[in-house]
Amino acid sequence: MRKPALYSRSARAAPAPAPAGDGAAAARPAPSQVGQVSRRSRWRAGLAAAAVNPRLMWAALALLGALLLASVWQLSAHGPRALTQKDIDAAVLRTLTTQNLPSRAARAAEKIRPAVVRVVSYVKNKKGEDVEHGVGTGVVITDKGVILTNLHVVQAAQTIKLVFADGSESGANIAGVQAQHDLAVLQALVIPDDFHAATLRTTADLAPGDEVVAVGFPFGIGPSTSAGVISGLGRAFKSPEGEQEINNLIQFDAAANPGNSGGPLVTMDGEVVGIVTGILNPTSHRTFVGIGFAVPIESAAGAAGLPPF
Template identity: 65%
Template structure:
């Protein structure tokens, strides 16, 4: 007996069924879902909504517990500040004391140029010295020999601005002159002055000025004597009660500040001792104590 032929289903038969107007039979397994559709279905379920709400509540509860249980910040005390400063000093390399002192005084140091002292032409510069601001209204101390007989005085401030100046006071016995700037820079800073009553030989000091017009320049040394007298080769008066120091000073330093390591002015540089005629520093300089300098400006004594 011949067996009937069995044919496997094919695309052709399916297509033929469609042509004949019959709808294809859907698979009993249902449509195949992709990953995104599956996640959408899960999130849309009531159980998923409950899980999301529970998770948010847990997060909020954790934040609340942390806020309640965290320790209160310690109050800021002077002791804590001091400890922080000590830690900073022990872990950071700081500049030298002289560098810090020079930075303190720098905004108050002024270059002083005099014109027309020996010539009728006011454009001829006759000398360069240094000055220091002692009142922020533009009052400046310098040496009298820097500006004496000048037809015109020009100041250069630390910010680079310039101003004409007028001599408003003098103390010839101490070689001091008081200048008033015509134009005052914004935020002009005055130096801090300190009494010399406790100044001792060996104490470190810094001289700031414009030696030979170069500067501001800084040199460091110590007080090498007190109560000295000095008469410059071209001077008429002997200046007494001077501070002797060994920080390098040269022509152009005249009128500049001699300061402590805290940046406080204790004297006004007035001259250098040199047995030759070269007018260069050999190790001994002199400064007028700031008490005398302040009195020249009409300031009260310390």
């Protein structure tokens, strides 16, 4: 069953104001209650992560097995004994130190990868044969086969081929362009049965230092993942080949190279905040030196006619 595009309005939560007057102290939870709430939050977060990531699920099962064995041993050796919070904390610590859990970047890449598409453009040679013209990246944004990529990836292409995460292929047509942001909207001609659309997230709460991941096909190799941080916002960039300056870009330092163009820039939650569009290199080499740029997803989604956040 195909899945619809999802939108996230994730934002940093502001702390709730404390009640005024003498009632503030009475409303404040007791230390034991704070500890219980904190422990419940940790368990809920762990269970949510386990549901998304198989490796975390197996780690959770191993932890539950260890707790069960401990209970049985205590029962057989010393009679009935309730597990204490100290027992649980020790078991959790033992699991964390013995299990190789995935990083936040790995989890983000795993979440976005089903929506990442390899985009290959072709032109005709003098014999009328299709010749590969360029390779880039795209990201699925709706379950109807709408894909975002960079205009320079497909510009002048006579034929476009898409390769989806499951290995299936499809031709594509250009359904729209937004030249001022170097964006193209592609429509897949064949949609796989198990089609995944990315979750898009507003950039309103992004700040320099926020961690991000870029997934794509640098030099045609991939899907490849790189991680870094947001370096700045509201940047301007003009590629050496381009005549038009692109404004209001996200600057990031996750490694990107030719072939990453059109790919998603995502948060640690795996939500798309931008479309990778260019890299800055003061030399004539088209390689990454630490500065990449992405079009904010609000502009990119607007190119596809999607409503604003």
